[in-house]
Amino acid sequence: MADIRNNFVGIKSPNPFWLASAPPTDKAYNVIRAFKAGWGGVVWKTLGEEGPPVVNVNGPRYGAIWGADRRLLGLNNIELITDRDLQVNLREIKQVKKDWPDRAIVVSLMVPCVEEAWNAILPVVEETEADGIELNFGCPHGMSERGMGAAVGQVPEYIEMVVRWCKQNTRMPVITKLTPNITDVRKPARAALAGGTDAVSLINTINSITGVDLDSFAPQPTIDGKGSHGGYCGPAVKPIAMNMVAEIARDPETHGLPISGIGGITTWRDAAEFMALGAGNVQVCTAAMTYGFKIVQEMIAGLENWMDEKGHASLDDIVGRATPNVTDWQYLNLNYVAKAHIDQDACIKCGRCHIACEDTSHQAITSMVDGVRHFEVIEAECVGCNLCVNVCPVENCITMEPLAAGVMDQRTGKPVSPIYANWTTHPNNPMAKVAAE
Amino acid sequence: MPEGQFREGIAGGRLSADQYADNFSDLHPPLDHHEALVESDRCYFCYDAPCMNACPTSIDIPLFIRQISTGNPIGSAKTIFDQNILGGMCARVCPTETLCEEVCVREVAEGKPVQIGRLQRYATDIAMAENKQFYPRATPTGKTVAVVGAGPAGLAAAHRLARHGHDVTILEARPKAGGLNEYGIAAYKSVDNFAQAEVEYVTAIGGIDIQNGKALGRDYQLSDLIRNYDAVFLGMGLGGVNALRADGEDADGVTNAVEFIAELRQASDLASLPVGRRVVVIGGGMTAIDAAVQSKLLGAEEVTICYRRGQEHMNASEFEQDLAAANGVTIRHWLQPKRVIAEGGKVSGIELEYTALTGDKLAGTGETLTLTADQVFKAIGQSFVPAALNGSSAAIELEAGRIKVDAEGRTSLANVWAGGDCIFGGDDLTVSAVAQGRDAAESMHRSLMQG
Numbered sequence: 001m002a003d004i005r006n007n008f009v010g011i012k013s014p015n016p017f018w019l020a021s022a023p024p025t026d027k028a029y030n031v032i033r034a035f036k037a038g039w040g041g042v043v044w045k046t047l048g049e050e051g052p053p054v055v056n057v058n059g060p061r062y063g064a065i066w067g068a069d070r071r072l073l074g075l076n077n078i079e080l081i082t083d084r085d086l087q088v089n090l091r092e093i094k095q096v097k098k099d100w101p102d103r104a105i106v107v108s109l110m111v112p113c114v115e116e117a118w119n120a121i122l123p124v125v126e127e128t129e130a131d132g133i134e135l136n137f138g139c140p141h142g143m144s145e146r147g148m149g150a151a152v153g154q155v156p157e158y159i160e161m162v163v164r165w166c167k168q169n170t171r172m173p174v175i176t177k178l179t180p181n182i183t184d185v186r187k188p189a190r191a192a193l194a195g196g197t198d199a200v201s202l203i204n205t206i207n208s209i210t211g212v213d214l215d216s217f218a219p220q221p222t223i224d225g226k227g228s229h230g231g232y233c234g235p236a237v238k239p240i241a242m243n244m245v246a247e248i249a250r251d252p253e254t255h256g257l258p259i260s261g262i263g264g265i266t267t268w269r270d271a272a273e274f275m276a277l278g279a280g281n282v283q284v285c286t287a288a289m290t291y292g293f294k295i296v297q298e299m300i301a302g303l304e305n306w307m308d309e310k311g312h313a314s315l316d317d318i319v320g321r322a323t324p325n326v327t328d329w330q331y332l333n334l335n336y337v338a339k340a341h342i343d344q345d346a347c348i349k350c351g352r353c354h355i356a357c358e359d360t361s362h363q364a365i366t367s368m369v370d371g372v373r374h375f376e377v378i379e380a381e382c383v384g385c386n387l388c389v390n391v392c393p394v395e396n397c398i399t400m401e402p403l404a405a406g407v408m409d410q411r412t413g414k415p416v417s418p419i420y421a422n423w424t425t426h427p428n429n430p431m432a433k434v435a436a437e
Numbered sequence: 438m439p440e441g442q443f444r445e446g447i448a449g450g451r452l453s454a455d456q457y458a459d460n461f462s463d464l465h466p467p468l469d470h471h472e473a474l475v476e477s478d479r480c481y482f483c484y485d486a487p488c489m490n491a492c493p494t495s496i497d498i499p500l501f502i503r504q505i506s507t508g509n510p511i512g513s514a515k516t517i518f519d520q521n522i523l524g525g526m527c528a529r530v531c532p533t534e535t536l537c538e539e540v541c542v543r544e545v546a547e548g549k550p551v552q553i554g555r556l557q558r559y560a561t562d563i564a565m566a567e568n569k570q571f572y573p574r575a576t577p578t579g580k581t582v583a584v585v586g587a588g589p590a591g592l593a594a595a596h597r598l599a600r601h602g603h604d605v606t607i608l609e610a611r612p613k614a615g616g617l618n619e620y621g622i623a624a625y626k627s628v629d630n631f632a633q634a635e636v637e638y639v640t641a642i643g644g645i646d647i648q649n650g651k652a653l654g655r656d657y658q659l660s661d662l663i664r665n666y667d668a669v670f671l672g673m674g675l676g677g678v679n680a681l682r683a684d685g686e687d688a689d690g691v692t693n694a695v696e697f698i699a700e701l702r703q704a705s706d707l708a709s710l711p712v713g714r715r716v717v718v719i720g721g722g723m724t725a726i727d728a729a730v731q732s733k734l735l736g737a738e739e740v741t742i743c744y745r746r747g748q749e750h751m752n753a754s755e756f757e758q759d760l761a762a763a764n765g766v767t768i769r770h771w772l773q774p775k776r777v778i779a780e781g782g783k784v785s786g787i788e789l790e791y792t793a794l795t796g797d798k799l800a801g802t803g804e805t806l807t808l809t810a811d812q813v814f815k816a817i818g819q820s821f822v823p824a825a826l827n828g829s830s831a832a833i834e835l836e837a838g839r840i841k842v843d844a845e846g847r848t849s850l851a852n853v854w855a856g857g858d859c860i861f862g863g864d865d866l867t868v869s870a871v872a873q874g875r876d877a878a879e880s881m882h883r884s885l886m887q888g
Contacts, residue, residue, distance in 0.1 A: 068478030068506065070471075348546040351484030367485065393481050394546065 002307030003314045004300065006040060006104075008281045009173045009198040009258050011131040013040035013104040015303075016315055017271065017296050020262050020283035021045050021108035021134060021177075024293075026082055028092035032099075037293035038300060041104025043175075043201075043283060046081035046136045047089055049111040049121060054083040060221035063210030063230060074236035075286050076208045078221065078228055080142045081110050086124075094128040106175060110136040110148050113158060115165050122170040132173035135162060135197075137188070138204020140181050140231045150204070153179035156191030163195025175260060178202040178244075180237075185244040186251045193257050200248060201260035201283060203241040205231025234286035238264030242277055246326045249278025266295070268302025275315065276322035330424055335417040337409050338384040338400040340364070340377045346397035349373055353388035353398060361387055380410040442736050446783070446811050447690060449711040451736025457707040460734035464625040464760075465529070465555055473559040477506035479543060480551045487540035488553055493869045494521035498537060502556055514564030515571045517557055522596045522875075523589055525565055525635050526618050527868045528558035530626050532723070534756040536868070565638050574644055575602035580885045583608060583666040585653050588616020589867045590672035590857030592639050593874030594881075598670075599644035601882045606666070607645060610652035616674055616857075618867060620699035623727040625734070627702075654825025659833075663852060668881045671826075671840060671848065671855035672874060675819035681719060683787075685777035686815070690784030694718065694728035694816035701731055713812025715739040717787050719774050720816030722752035723865070728814045729766045740766045741808060745773040745792050746799065752865075775805060777813060786810050821859050836861035846877030854881055 006016040018041040019025050019034055026045040034042060048054055061079040064072050082089060097105045107130045111117035125133060137153030144150040152158045159176065166174050176192035178185060180203040189200050207229045211220040219227030241263020248254050261279025265271050266287040274282050287295050312318050342353065342365075354375050357365040364381035365388060366374060377388075384400060392398045403409060405418035423429050442451045452460070468476060480502040488498040497516050504513035517524035533539075533554040541550035564571075580603045584591045587609035595605040613619050615632040622632070640647065651657060653673060662669045678693045680686065690713065704710050712735040718725050721744035733740045742761065744751060747770050751758065761768060771792045778786040786809045790801040821839045826832075834841045834849035839861040846854045856873030857863055863870070 069475045348542040349483075349487070350481045350542040351486075352481060355484035373485070373487075 002304045002312060004303055004307070006281050006315060008104070008260065009132065009175070011041070011104045011106065011173060012102075013281070014102055015040035015296075015300050016275065016281035017299050018042060018104060018106075018260070018281060018283045019288060020285040021136065022285040022289070023079060024285060024288050027084065027089075028096050031092075031096050031105075034288075034293045034296075035096075035100045035103050038296045039103070039293065040281075041106065041131075043106045043108050043134050044089070044093055044130070046108040046110045046139070047086055047121065047125070048081050049117050050086050053085060054080045056080055056083050057223050059223035063208075063221040063227075064234075065210055065236065072286070072290050073234060074208075074210065074232055075234040075289070076205065076210050076221075076230035076232045078141050078230040081108075081136070081139070090124055090128055093125075093130055097129050097131075104132075105130045106132045106134050108134045108136050108177070110139070110143060113147055113152055113162060118162065118165045119169055122166065122172075126170055126172055130172065132175060132198075133166065133170065134175040134177050134201060135166065136177055136204075137162075138177045138179040138202075138231075140179060140205055140207045141229060150179040150181055153177075153188055153204070154182055156187045159188050160191040160195035163192050163197045167196040173198040175199045175201050177204055177262075179204045180240060180244055180263075181207050185247055186254065189248045189251070189254045189257065193254050197257075199258035199260060199280070200254075201262055202248070203237070203244055203263045205233045206237055206240065208232035233264065234290075235264045235266055238266075238270060242274060245274060245279050246277045246323065249320060249323045250326050268299045268306065271299055272303060272306060272318065273322075275319050277326065278320045278323045280315075280319055331422050333420045333422060334426060335419060335421045337403045337416050339379050339382045339403060340384065340386070340388050340398055341401045342375055342377055342388075342398050343396070344374075344376075346394050347375060348394055348397075349375065350393060351375060352391045352393065356387050356391045361385060382411065443714060443738060445714055447711045447713045450708045451712065452708070454708065456736075461624045461628070461707060463628050464623075465558075467562060468552070468555050468559045473505055473510075473556060476552050476556055477502045480506070481542060483542055487542065488537035488551075491536045491540045492520075493536070493866065493872045494524075494527070494875070495872075496520045496524065496557075498553055501560060502551065502553070505556055505560055510560045510563040511567070511569055513560035514569065517561055518564070518571055520875075521868065521871050522593055522639055523618070523635060523867065523871045524557055525561040525638070526589070526622075526627065526632065527871065528554050528561055529631065530618070530622050531868050532754045532756070532866070535754045565634065568638065568641065570641055572596075572600050572642055574599055574642060577604070577644075578602040578885065580604070580667045581606065581665075582668045582670060582881060582885075583662040584670045584672060585662070586610075586616060586671070586673040586857070586859075587614035587636070587647055587649075588672055588674050588857060588870065589618060590674075590870035590874035590877075591616070591670065592636065593871040594670045594672065594854075594856065594878040595645045595874075596639050596642060597875050597878035598881060599642050601878075603644070603667075603882070603885060605645045607647040608651040608653070608657065608662075609647060609649050610655075610673075612649050614647050614649065616672075620702055621695065621724075622702070623698065623731055624702055625731075652825070659826055659850075659853070663850070667852070667885055669853045670846075670874070670877055670881065671853065671859060672857040672870070673825070674858045676822035676825075677820040678815060679818045679820055681774050681777075681815055681817065683774035683776055685779055686774075686813075688777050688779035688784045689782050690779075690811055691777055691813045691815065694720065694724045694814040695819060697814060698724065698727050698731065701735075707735065710735060712737050713784075713810065715808075715810045716741070716812045716814065717808055717810040718742045718814040718816055719787075720744065720814075720818070721746065721750065722816065722818065723754075723757060724819075725814075725816035726753045726757045726761050726766075728816050730761050730764045732812070732814070733764045733766055737812075741810075742766060742768045743772040743774070743787075743789055743808075744768065744770050746794075747771060772806065773801060774813075775801075778807070784811055784813055787813055819858070839863065842877075845880035846873055847880060852884070 021043040025042040139149035176197040261274030262283040354365045354367045501513040501516040538550035544550035584607040619632040716732045718729040772789040775790045776788040791804040854877040857870035
């Protein structure tokens with residue numbers, strides 16, 4: 001049986017599935033239910049500084065997009081950090097940690113960008129015996145307008161400064177949560193590392209408007225006729241999040257920096273993919289908010305089953321396994337040639353491959369052969385783009401088949417070269433670094 | 438003597454009011470909004486879609502389904518009506534399982550086609566409920582057209598002609614318009630008086646005058662129409678019912694299935710409609726199924742369809758056969774009627790002879806079977822009755838007993854077109870009649886505008 005126990009920067013949990021800092025982790029009641037359901041850990045919803053409680057809107061806090069059967073694909077929110085009293089939160093954290101010593105409890109923090117504020121909050125959190133802290137430099141709405149959250153996360157110098165304050169003032173491991181609302185996620189990650197962070201977690205939510213009411217012409221979610229951009233999450237953001245995780249994992253400057261992966265993780269497979277790209281564990285929110293805490297049971301069983309099937313003994317066997325395979329475009333092998341192949345037995349003749357290729361791509365798929373409706377790849381035209389595979393409604397009906405070295409590529413009229421050759425050496429590249437001639 | 442449901446002979450009131458209401462409720466209830474969205478999402482928006490090519494009226498099915506999925510049911514309805522102004526009825530009565538849905542790629546892939554018929558009903562119901570009229574009439578042309586028969590072919594032709602600005606008079610022998618939509622469809626396929634609602638919707642375009650109770654050959658002659666109108670469209674359907682050619686078929690209790698179905702549709706109180714305790718239906722088409730199933734739903738204890746060929750030869754679709762079976766109708770094959778047995782002038786049974794195919798030839802084997810029955814329905818096809826056309830003008834050319842037309846619906850007589858079941862090549866489908874009426878109207882329009 002695969003061992004899925006997780007040790008993330010010294011924080012131990014029975015599995016790598018944590019609940020992200022969000023409404024599901026706002027109070028003891030929810031967190032205890034989560035632990036009972038089997039979650040390995042939680043990042044307690046972000047605490048702010050001592051003072052009058054945070055105020056939330058009293059109308060809709062969430063917006064969403066759905067599939068036809070109302071399957072939730074993307075969620076956004078304009079909820080702020082916890083609006084509960086700091087002392088109440090601290091008391092509950094302490095009690096829950098005491099009652100659930102084998103589970104990870106990390107406390108998310110967001111206080112003004114001045115050292116005194118951080119100095120004030122850190123000791124009181126430490127006193128709860130929580131396992132670590134996560135710095136919320138990500139929330140894109142509300143708090144960012146007050147110079148916190150994403151407003152900090154978008155300035156690498158601030159990140160480095162705050163991380164340093166924290167590292168100097170607490171023994172607790174520090175996880176720096178990054179915002180995706182930047183152009184290059186490596187910069188804030190490098191800054192966090194420079195400040196001494198123990199780990200980064202990403203992504204926080206993405207600036208978004210989920211819809212526009214076409215009667216009132218108001219963005220959604222709508223509060224009294226107006227809307228504000230919210231933070232987008234859920235399955236729709238997973239590809240964006242995975243790229244950012246991979247960017248940090250493969251950046252020579254941050255390589256090896258522990259990453260807690262976040263962004264649309266809904267199933268064990270999503271989690272395994274994040275971990276393969278370099279995440280040491282994962283955090284989940286939207287899936288739990290959609291289906292309840294029980295989903296973790298599928299995640300645990302699915303991950304174990306897959307690891308058993310593939311012979312992976314522990315999480316160390318999978319974390320980062322895909323990272324070396326993420327590279328720059330310029331290093332892709334331009335001598336690799338693949339052609340689409342349509343399995344005629346599996347083809348249901350919907351013709352989507354044909355019309356996609358015919359209208360928008362390379363005119364490389366027939367629609368009619370000898371007067372009969374028939375969809376077949378014209379190899380002499382196929383550039384191997386994979387669009388047909390992606391639009392085909394039947395899984396594995398269209399596959400990309402690599403041409404073996406030496407085989408004639410009917411499109412170019414040249415045999416496939418056995419030699420790896422990329423753009424950096426390509427004759428059309430004016431900057432080509434050609435080996436000594 | 439047993440009373441109520443098991444009363445001997447042909448009797449009404451076999452069931453309770455609730456049972457009648459339940460038995461004759463909508464066969465395919467309408468999709469609600471969410472169901473329609475989910476179902477429309479199943480459509481793959483195929484290229485050169487097989488469903489569209491299978492539709493006799495060539496409705497752009499992927500487009501109308503996509504319009505439903507994007508929250509535009511009115512636009513969807515227009516896509517449907519552009520090709521088929523009787524799209525509402527066709528959504529209910531088309532044997533989709535042998536047309537669009539049979540070739541749906543999801544039928545091919547998973548045996549579960551997109552429910553095109555029900556989606557079509559969803560969109561057309563919404564547009565009709567709002568009485569959304571999509572087609573303004575063109576400037577009046579001053580041309581007049583007579584249409585014989587207010588069935589699907591006649592209505593489709595009339596609508597298209599009215600659109601083009603011509604003035605149309607429909608002459609209909611029956612008291613109500615709609616043709617087989619009104620008189621020939623099983624009641625559970627067209628509930629809530631839909632056929633009449635559709636007639637109103639179609640004629641709301643204006644320029645269509647329906648005159649009921651006007652039968653060709655009785656109240657007027659074809660020559661009158663040719664003389665008084667610029668063009669004539671014949672869409673009178675089939676007037677005759679084929680005979681059993683079995684001894685004793687004039688016994689009391691031997692009924693035309695077509696008449697039974699019509700009577701049932703017109704009945705204001707189903708309990709007043711008598712049906713046998715043991716019913717035998719002779720035939721293998723949709724009419725046989727409709728008569729058999731409805732007999733069962735009216736409370737007949739035992740209903741048996743006897744068809745003289747094999748299951749694979751039946752005109753009724755597999756879905757219809759399953760529907761019959763699900764309603765407790767027994768379908769027996771390779772049996773032809775030999776003799777209706779009567780007692781005191783009333784049917785008491787039917788003697789059937791087993792048949793076999795020798796090469797292409799079907800013949801009785803000599804072995805017989807007798808079924809007890811107090812009612813026998815004839816559902817072995819209808820025939821065209823040319824008598825009404827004859828004698829009044831130059832004889833119209835027939836082919837295999839029906840009116841011969843060219844590809845545009847023109848008959849052998851100048852300025853006379855025809856469509857629907859009365860023409861050779863008519864296939865007994867509402868949707869085909871609509872296509873023929875529509876296309877003939879386009880041909881008539883071209884011809885009228887040349888003149």
